[in-house]
Amino acid sequence: MQVNEGFKPTIVAFCCNWCSYAGADLAGTNRLQYPADVKIIRVPCSCRVNPLFILRAFQRGADGVILCGCHPGDCHYTTGNYYARRRMTLLFSMLDYLGIERERTRVEWVSAAEGVKFAATMNDFVSTVTALGENKRLEDLRCKAN
């Protein structure tokens, strides 16, 4: 695998408000470093993330998208992360079919107490996506124009 030095990927992280967003906050409070390429979007629950949001991100030029939610069984809304898990399984197999590398998408469970895990996950994901390089497969040039 070639290493793309100097390449700065664009990474969108969807984080549920109750666990993973709080886990990201905890990583910050503990000053755990991870690359600035990760930008977090707060959603109430991982089940709020429509697969279309992820396709939209790839269309607009994201190089990687990660979805973080509460651990199975711990969802604030009881079952939301189970829906998310099923939907993402389907979406990821479709992305695979489209030729988007499987490593560009990921689902991770990060609790509000797992600041260390959040930072480690992001470090790992950023290095994986950086190694894959730019994602142009789904990029919609009409989107870029406006």
Added chain:
Amino acid sequence: MQRIGVFVCWCGSNIAATVDVEAVAEALSHEPGVVFSANYQYMCSEAGQNLIKDAIRDHQLTGVVICSCSPRMHEQTFRKTAAAAGLNPYMVEIANIREQCSWIHKDKAAGTEKAIILGRAAVAKVHLNAPLVAGESPVTKRALVIGGGIAGIQTALDIADAGFEVDIVEKEPTIGGKMTQLDKTFPTLDCAACILTPKMVDCAQDERIHIYAYSEVEKVEGFVGNFTVTIKKKARFVDETKCTGCGLCTEKCPQKKVPNLFNLGLDTRRAIYIPFAQAVPKVATIDADYCNMLKNGKCGVCAKVCTAGAIDYKQTDQHIEEKYGAIVVATGYNPIKLDSFEEYAYAQSPDVVTSLEFERLTNAAGPTGGTLLRPSDGKHPHTIVFVQCVGSRDTSGCGKPYCSKICCMYTAKHAMLTRDKYPDTEVYVFYIDVRTPGKNFDEFYRRAVEEYGVHYIKGMVGKVAPQADGTLMVQASDLISNEQLHISADMVVLAAAIEPDKSARPLATMLTASMDTNDFFTEAHPKLRPVESPTAGIFLSGACQGPKDIPETVAQAGAAASKVIGLLSKNKLTGNPCVARSDEMLCNGCSSCEKVCPYGAISYEDKEFRMPNRTVAIRRVAKVNPAVCQGCGACTVACPSGAMDLLGFSNRQIMAEVDAICK
């Protein structure tokens, strides 16, 4: 077009040190719709909030973006600020440039660039924000306390004292919890029973408190102010309303070989039992695992001797449904199992005991009547070794990584009391560190060393080997003199780490309250909201939130009670306006949303639509009950026609954020 104001906070140097706040404010001022942009040292301060209010009025702002700390910290603050200036509070969005930017990036250029992008995403979202008005829901003025130890008892008493009804659910046959098993309490050496049992009696006598003893929470539904809880009242085969607690049955029962769990199995009891003399409620319980009548249908002695006619062998579990406005978790702790610590010979020798067992061995109501005797041969021990941190501060995976907090103090208490009662007994304490923060705690520990001559040795015990002559050979290292020690002891007492009760994990799932990796309940904010769970209406009391001694537990119980009283004092609760809404023009009534809704918030109604050819069509469309919807958004993704959307986190808003980030 919105008129948006951007406010970039320095947070002193927390943000300003790694993010060029002026550059962020400047860059965002060029975003479409932004008519005002400023930066200030502390946006949450009064001066900072006044800056926001003035800008809203002076520039007729319709939307506000604050680039500051996490919205989990100050979203409410800034929403109130906006409301005070006449702006709908839901027209405020926060860009988290502290926890998720300045604190985690040392490179100022990268941090600044990221902060600008996060701000841009927030601006893009605010463009699509709409004023939202929160609905109201009524409050059931009754609280549930889960767990009847000192934490639960104190919480219930304080809530009842304010005039509200409280139910206590306790899984054991009596309330009282761990504190009933203790002999004395540090640092004052009060008798535990003397200070606890009056509170237990207060609970029983207060007509606002109802105790469900020998019961468990089975199901929790609803939300803050409106919980519906199913309580399983386990069959005790004794009619609580008839039993007088005389105890005759517990003397006559022929099944004598039942391990007495109240004394941690150090002695036996009968199959029908009252855990201890001051039990509340003082009602006998039949242990179905040992009762001959329940197992083989042969016996019936207790029914024959009971003059009150309270024995009921056909009793079954009852399921009771109750409504509550608030729930307090007070499930407490347990010492860990010591099976994986073979080096201490806990399983091999009856003379190696845990501290809680030692507590029973010194208790006047315990198996030895308060005389300290070795469990193996009933002889008086002349040398006792206490081992601290057994499974605490243990990162090897056998134990727990955290400090159990109470062990240093109770070990000092045990050592002191042993020396006080039996001056001929030598007492050794092996420790990693002695931790005694607390009022009069260090003074207490020093008395144990200086007045009572307890030998404190810094070092860990490597092995406890039972000898042929009945003694225990303790091999340890003294880290200060750097010597290997061999002590021939009569008893070894292990300060086992404490862990949350096993019932806590399934309960957390039922309550959708979050837990940390050690299964302690997480508080809403570690410093500022220590007794609230992140889930509204769920409060925490005692050791279920972290290891705690009795004074701290009582303080937290009172704090949890005051939060509950504050909640129950309200007649109406303002809900979360970020709920799902269905566009009836797009909805085709397919029921996809209803199937995924965890709250049953979606119903259907037949609605008339005027068609272009002047006919009227009736169509089935989804309708969301905003009082029941919790705003998770599961339905928005399930909807195949895009009719369902979530206010405050709409499809277009999230897409706008995605676009801004990927630009």
